Amino acid sequence: MVKAVVGANWGDEGKGKITDMLAKQADIIVRFQGGANAGHTIVNDYGKFALHTLPSGVFYGHTTSVIGNGVALDVKKLFNEIKSVTDKNVPMPKIKVSDRAQVVMSYHVLFDQYEEERLAGKSFGSTKSGIAPFYSDKFSKIGFQVSELFDDEVLLEKAKKVCELKNVLLRELYHKDELKVDDIMAELHEYRDMVAPYVCDVSKFLYEAIQEGKEILLEGQLGSLKDPDHGIYPMVTSSSTLASYGAIGAGIPPYEIKKIITVCKAYSSAVGAGAFVSEIFGDEADELRKRGGDGGEFGATTGRPRRMGWFDCVASKYGCRIQGTTDVAFTVLDVLGYLDEIPVCTAYEIDGELTTDFPTTVKLEKAKPHLEVLPGWKCDIRGIRKYEELPQNCRNYIEFVEKQIGFPITMVSNGPGRDDIIYRNN
Numbered sequence: 001m002v003k004a005v006v007g008a009n010w011g012d013e014g015k016g017k018i019t020d021m022l023a024k025q026a027d028i029i030v031r032f033q034g035g036a037n038a039g040h041t042i043v044n045d046y047g048k049f050a051l052h053t054l055p056s057g058v059f060y061g062h063t064t065s066v067i068g069n070g071v072a073l074d075v076k077k078l079f080n081e082i083k084s085v086t087d088k089n090v091p092m093p094k095i096k097v098s099d100r101a102q103v104v105m106s107y108h109v110l111f112d113q114y115e116e117e118r119l120a121g122k123s124f125g126s127t128k129s130g131i132a133p134f135y136s137d138k139f140s141k142i143g144f145q146v147s148e149l150f151d152d153e154v155l156l157e158k159a160k161k162v163c164e165l166k167n168v169l170l171r172e173l174y175h176k177d178e179l180k181v182d183d184i185m186a187e188l189h190e191y192r193d194m195v196a197p198y199v200c201d202v203s204k205f206l207y208e209a210i211q212e213g214k215e216i217l218l219e220g221q222l223g224s225l226k227d228p229d230h231g232i233y234p235m236v237t238s239s240s241t242l243a244s245y246g247a248i249g250a251g252i253p254p255y256e257i258k259k260i261i262t263v264c265k266a267y268s269s270a271v272g273a274g275a276f277v278s279e280i281f282g283d284e285a286d287e288l289r290k291r292g293g294d295g296g297e298f299g300a301t302t303g304r305p306r307r308m309g310w311f312d313c314v315a316s317k318y319g320c321r322i323q324g325t326t327d328v329a330f331t332v333l334d335v336l337g338y339l340d341e342i343p344v345c346t347a348y349e350i351d352g353e354l355t356t357d358f359p360t361t362v363k364l365e366k367a368k369p370h371l372e373v374l375p376g377w378k379c380d381i382r383g384i385r386k387y388e389e390l391p392q393n394c395r396n397y398i399e400f401v402e403k404q405i406g407f408p409i410t411m412v413s414n415g416p417g418r419d420d421i422i423y424r425n426n
Helices: 015-025 075-086 106-122 131-139 146-150 152-174 181-198 202-211 243-250 282-291 313-323 333-338 392-405
Strands: 002-007 028-031 040-044 047-051 064-067 094-098 216-223 257-265 268-270 307-309 327-331 341-350 353-355 368-375 409-413 421-423
Touching: 002 015, 002 243, 015 040, 015 216, 015 257, 015 327, 015 409, 028 202, 047 075, 064 202, 075 181, 094 181, 094 202, 106 131, 106 152, 146 152, 146 181, 152 181, 202 216, 202 243, 216 243, 243 257, 257 313, 282 307, 282 333, 313 341, 313 392, 327 392, 333 392, 341 392, 368 392, 392 409
Parallel strands: 002 216, 002 257, 028 064, 028 216, 064 094, 257 327, 327 409
Antiparallel strands: 040 047, 268 307, 341 353, 341 368, 409 421
């Protein structure tokens, strides 16, 4: 069976933990989109990890970790990440890299930095990992596919074309040093040698695994609201964050994805610019940020403090719908135990009218949150393993959210550890 683990909101929902947990029963875990621009934080028996390219199931010896064709492959970051994991006594993972994946080049990172500098106050809040320039080149057909690394004739022809196009921008727009063909070729040869042992026809590998009845997990990066088509455009990422794209980014038939576990935080957080209706500020935000996650709400890749907000039913209902959710995993619920009352955004007010439908960005910019306040439970819920043992007000909060979003909450995470999970039968 193929299951997808994806995010309902702006990312940072806790997908890494849910993938790590579900990977216990999985054979193969696949990253199908995005690059090293966002991280998944995982706490397990080996310690605490921030993964950026490796799938979150990498800590189990029985699993195979796959980098799908839809991923922006930063080869050096991948191998640094493998080292960071094995340095903490995690056994060397079994890794397969799609021969159709494309490579993030050092000049992609530079162009990302140069453009953010140029835009200054009007920037998109990029992590400066080269992701937008990478995907731009991919769709402009001047990207380097892993399979091409083994054909110098193809590489040389492309490297010349890249220099021809990029150097005009470097010279005229950014006033920076120009690219050299020899430098690009040397970089490509370095990546070829590093990645060679892991290259695989991933689509064929996964097709055969499905025929054999293997358990496959697709792990998404970021969340619904960062999708370039269905998110808060233009403050979005550059690859589709939806479970349906898992079929494309891994190379499997769409009908094979039987379960879509959409991860939702019990409150809201976001990194980077863009509309965020339920956002809170000042001491209220600082307190939630300090208590949130495991060690605080700071970006796993950038270390940037996350923007904080109350749970947004409008955004989450939409985020779950657009993912095709079969199950909701509700995370970091334990964090809210300090609150006497917990506000929840149940509707948006736009031009004097209330709506529970998530609008396009132009209208979203005008939206004000309509809040309802629920009583808190004022205690620590970590360590509880049965739903019935949660405080009544805590269960009321879960059930209120479930009713508002209209999708079944079947998993509740009440701590950072692998076993801090409550399964709920609806």
